[in-house]
Amino acid sequence: MRWKSTAIAAAALLALSACGNGDDTKEADGPVSLRMTIWTANEAHLKLFNAIADEYKSTHPNVTDIKFDSLPFDTYTTALTTQIAGGNQPDLAWILENSAPDFVSSGALVPLDDTLQKTDGYQFDDLAAGPRKLWETQGKLYAYPFSTSPFGVFVNTDLVKQAGQQTPAELIAAGQWNWDNALKLGAAVNAKSGKAGLVVRDFDYKTWNNLASFWGGWGAQAWSADGKTCGFDKPEMVEAMTTLHKAVFTDKALPGPGVSADFFAGDAAMTITQISRASLLKNTFGWDLVPLPQGKVGSYAVFGQAGIGVFKKSRHAAAAQEFLAFMTSPANSAKLAAYFPPPRTSQLTAETLAKTNPLLKPDQLQKVVVDGIAKGQVGPSHAGFAELSQTVRAALDPLWQPQADVKAVLSGVCAKIAPQLAKS
Amino acid sequence: MTLRQRTADRLVGYLFITPQLVGSAVFVLLPLCLVLWYSLHEWNVLAGSFEFVGGENYQALLDDPALPSVLRATGLFSAGLVVFNLSLALLLAVLLNQKLRGLTVYRTLFFSPVVVSLVAWTIVWGFLLQSNGGVNGLLDTIGVEGPNWLRNGTSAMVSVVAVQVFKNVGLNMVLFLAALQGVPHELYEAAELDGASAWTRFRRITIPMISPTILLTSIITVVGSLQVFAQIAVLTQGGPGTSTTVLVYYLYQQAFQFHHFGYGSTLAILLFVIVLALTLVQWQMRKRWVFHES
Numbered sequence: 001m002r003w004k005s006t007a008i009a010a011a012a013l014l015a016l017s018a019c020g021n022g023d024d025t026k027e028a029d030g031p032v033s034l035r036m037t038i039w040t041a042n043e044a045h046l047k048l049f050n051a052i053a054d055e056y057k058s059t060h061p062n063v064t065d066i067k068f069d070s071l072p073f074d075t076y077t078t079a080l081t082t083q084i085a086g087g088n089q090p091d092l093a094w095i096l097e098n099s100a101p102d103f104v105s106s107g108a109l110v111p112l113d114d115t116l117q118k119t120d121g122y123q124f125d126d127l128a129a130g131p132r133k134l135w136e137t138q139g140k141l142y143a144y145p146f147s148t149s150p151f152g153v154f155v156n157t158d159l160v161k162q163a164g165q166q167t168p169a170e171l172i173a174a175g176q177w178n179w180d181n182a183l184k185l186g187a188a189v190n191a192k193s194g195k196a197g198l199v200v201r202d203f204d205y206k207t208w209n210n211l212a213s214f215w216g217g218w219g220a221q222a223w224s225a226d227g228k229t230c231g232f233d234k235p236e237m238v239e240a241m242t243t244l245h246k247a248v249f250t251d252k253a254l255p256g257p258g259v260s261a262d263f264f265a266g267d268a269a270m271t272i273t274q275i276s277r278a279s280l281l282k283n284t285f286g287w288d289l290v291p292l293p294q295g296k297v298g299s300y301a302v303f304g305q306a307g308i309g310v311f312k313k314s315r316h317a318a319a320a321q322e323f324l325a326f327m328t329s330p331a332n333s334a335k336l337a338a339y340f341p342p343p344r345t346s347q348l349t350a351e352t353l354a355k356t357n358p359l360l361k362p363d364q365l366q367k368v369v370v371d372g373i374a375k376g377q378v379g380p381s382h383a384g385f386a387e388l389s390q391t392v393r394a395a396l397d398p399l400w401q402p403q404a405d406v407k408a409v410l411s412g413v414c415a416k417i418a419p420q421l422a423k424s
Numbered sequence: 425m426t427l428r429q430r431t432a433d434r435l436v437g438y439l440f441i442t443p444q445l446v447g448s449a450v451f452v453l454l455p456l457c458l459v460l461w462y463s464l465h466e467w468n469v470l471a472g473s474f475e476f477v478g479g480e481n482y483q484a485l486l487d488d489p490a491l492p493s494v495l496r497a498t499g500l501f502s503a504g505l506v507v508f509n510l511s512l513a514l515l516l517a518v519l520l521n522q523k524l525r526g527l528t529v530y531r532t533l534f535f536s537p538v539v540v541s542l543v544a545w546t547i548v549w550g551f552l553l554q555s556n557g558g559v560n561g562l563l564d565t566i567g568v569e570g571p572n573w574l575r576n577g578t579s580a581m582v583s584v585v586a587v588q589v590f591k592n593v594g595l596n597m598v599l600f601l602a603a604l605q606g607v608p609h610e611l612y613e614a615a616e617l618d619g620a621s622a623w624t625r626f627r628r629i630t631i632p633m634i635s636p637t638i639l640l641t642s643i644i645t646v647v648g649s650l651q652v653f654a655q656i657a658v659l660t661q662g663g664p665g666t667s668t669t670v671l672v673y674y675l676y677q678q679a680f681q682f683h684h685f686g687y688g689s690t691l692a693i694l695l696f697v698i699v700l701a702l703t704l705v706q707w708q709m710r711k712r713w714v715f716h717e718s
Contacts, residue, residue, distance in 0.1 A: 106470035
């Protein structure tokens with residue numbers, strides 16, 4: 001009993017090491033089975049992936065199995081790196097933008113340029129430079145920018161109308177769609193119906209990086225582009241967070257900490273999220289998708305990204321690259337665009353996107369996706385993101401109290417993360 | 425018995441204990457040695473590098489600015505758990521040791537959380553402890569405005585302790601109940617004849633007579649408290665701030681979230697040393713207890 005606590009930790013570490021460290025880089029002969037870790041477990045997404053995989057297998061008889069392994073979103077990167085540490089790395093992995101610098105610079109991934117360029121009909125030059133930037137180092141592409149998905153605002157128009165308010169679409173038409181009015185709208189719905197006004201999806205007062213879609217409106221950033229200077233104590237950030245704090249605790253435009261509200265279950269008037277979540281809509285209420293409201297800096301956009309990389313240690317690294325080239329070919333990229341906006345310039349038009357997005361109107365796709373990618377910035381990422389993010393979360397916690405001193409808390413965040421930023 | 429027979433007997437004996445020995449060696453001893461080995465290395469999972477760094481991780485442990493608050497949280501959690509758990513378990517045991525109607529029903533009720541899945545139990549409590557959750561709803565009906573349990577440093581710690589206590593109090597309760605029923609009735613009768621009050625009888629007879637059980641339950645509870653992980657991971661993720669980041673959770677963060685497997689192993693060694701020290705202290709206490717009993 002008394003050794004048990006140590007044994008738990010030890011056994012976990014043992015499990016990691018037991019099968020690791022072997023040199024598995026040699027390409028194995030014979031039948032090939034591929035495994036790719038992904039964060040989504042959404043049926044519609046999986047159906048599409050499996051359809052593409054089946055098509056590939058039918059023309060590549062040596063590839064017997066392609067498995068999409070869904071890992072929970074919250075702990076995705078942790079689970080993935082634990083698999084890698086245990087020598088059980090997948091052949092391909094979906095990588096989230098915040099850990100991109102770690103993966104791209106680690107040397108764990110295979111550069112993809114050669115395979116993609118030499119694949120017939122791939123049109124490598126069609127991949128836009130903007131979405132590629134995060135996944136490149138020293139002129140080589142280490143992960144395919146599989147999804148570049150701007151944040152937009154889904155609106156429950158039924159709740160808005162019941163509260164007797166103008167819908168965001170009407171506000172846009174009147175040139176009034178800005179954060180002031182968006183927060184007023186949230187507060188009005190909450191006052192009228194008791195339902196939540198605006199929900200920043202997956203934020204939950206912990207995943208602070210999702211707030212980039214909010215503070216981007218003030219031109220604020222978590223840290224400078226080179227990752228060395230803290231941005232939390234800058235005036236634009238203080239102003240953005242003061243607005244947010246007031247909206248949460250005074251005006252009740254957003255549900256407070258510890259309150260759960262799911263937009264897609266009809267619990268909230270608006271939610272900030274990406275178009276891949278449109279598949280959660282069940283048409284039980286009237287809805288719309290609009291761009292982020294204008295902030296102090298005017299109109300702005302923030303997008304999240306996911307890349308797909310191939311691991312050097314994969315036993316079938318070459319086959320994995322070939323499959324990736326097939327999966328992201330012009331034809332398949334157009335299919336995937338239903339949920340995951342592609343990096344292909346030729347496909348980033350409202351008309352093309354509309355073909356595979358029956359749920360969304362061309363106008364919505366143009367304003368949120370096409371314009372968003374053109375003018376947007378990717379959310380926060382940094383080398384050592386997990387540790388940095390945890391430090392920021394802990395230091396931001398005092399902000400989520402009604403009496404918080406916003407400026408002091410934000411200065412505190414910078415004091416805490418300065419040593420970690422300096423290391424970069 | 426010939427020598428041959430004795431050797432054969434011995435061999436059979438060893439065969440019987442082999443599964444247990446192999447299990448301990450593979451799942452306890454080997455990991456222990458490996459953790460020690462890892463703690464002397466810097467292990468970068470992504471780059472696939474594994475370099476010997478000697479005592480650097482131990483130096484980092486001494487210099488770690490987060491460690492004091494982690495140890496403080498661990499101490500608070502353990503102390504809160506032991507005090508709250510043992511007092512409640514003893515109280516319940518004493519109450520259920522009376523002659524009541526439906527006694528078995530009550531005993532079953534209080535014991536049932538012990539057999540519930542820990543994570544399921546914790547997730548349900550997570551909902552109940554939300555600011556608009558069941559606990560505050562209940563408090564609201566009697567006109568009390570409850571705190572936002574999991575978002576406030578002190579109440580978050582109280583919450584994780586309480587969730588753990590309610591989960592496991594039944595086990596200690598059963599142990600106490602067994603001990604209470606083992607106290608000879610004559611002692612109470614004699615004390616009663618001497619005019620001892622109920623409280624005096626409890627303090628002078630019950631407590632000393634069940635003291636070995638108190639020691640046993642406190643050992644189990646202290647060791648258990650150092651292992652707390654699921655409750656923290658599900659309810660608070662170590663927050664708000666770092667107020668509920670206990671040692672095992674911190675170890676998990678360092679090793680599995682931040683990928684500092686070497687430093688994580690060093691923290692595992694620290695945990696080992698703490699458990700070892702506590703075990704030695706308890707060993708000493710037990711010797712005195714045996715003396716006291718005699």
